[in-house]
Amino acid sequence: MLTGKQKRFLRAEAHHLTPIFQVGKGGVNENMTTQISEALEVRELIKVSILQNNEDDKHEVAEALARGSKAELVQLIGHTVVLYKESKENKKIVLPK
Known part of the structure; x- marks a missing residue:
């Protein structure tokens, strides 16, 4: 589980990323x-875009993505989801305490 400080740090890190x-x-x-799980193992932090033609609730989509990829939901802003999962081999991001 991420703390507020860690989520804020990850949101700042994700700001310049484009959805993949x-x-x-x-x-x-x-x-x-x-x-998405494989991409998280390589990158640790990714953005996912929810398109306009998706009929599901964006909050449910964000939860399903986080649950399915065993990642932490950092942020849902507009139709963009930010996910984080600590990498086992390619650790790049050092979270604040």
Whole structure:
């Protein structure tokens, strides 16, 4: 579980990132969460964009993405989700205490 200070730090780190995944009409599926998990292992911090044609509630989509990829939901702003998961081999981000 992330503290408020850690989430604030991660939001600042994610500000310059561009979304590398999009959730569209099909919603969240197992294949997508697997790919997001693999991307998180390499990058630790990613953005996911929720497209306008997605009928699901954006809060439910964000929770499903975090749950499926076993990541922490850092932020949901507009239609953009920021996810963080500590990498086992490629640790780059050092969280504040």
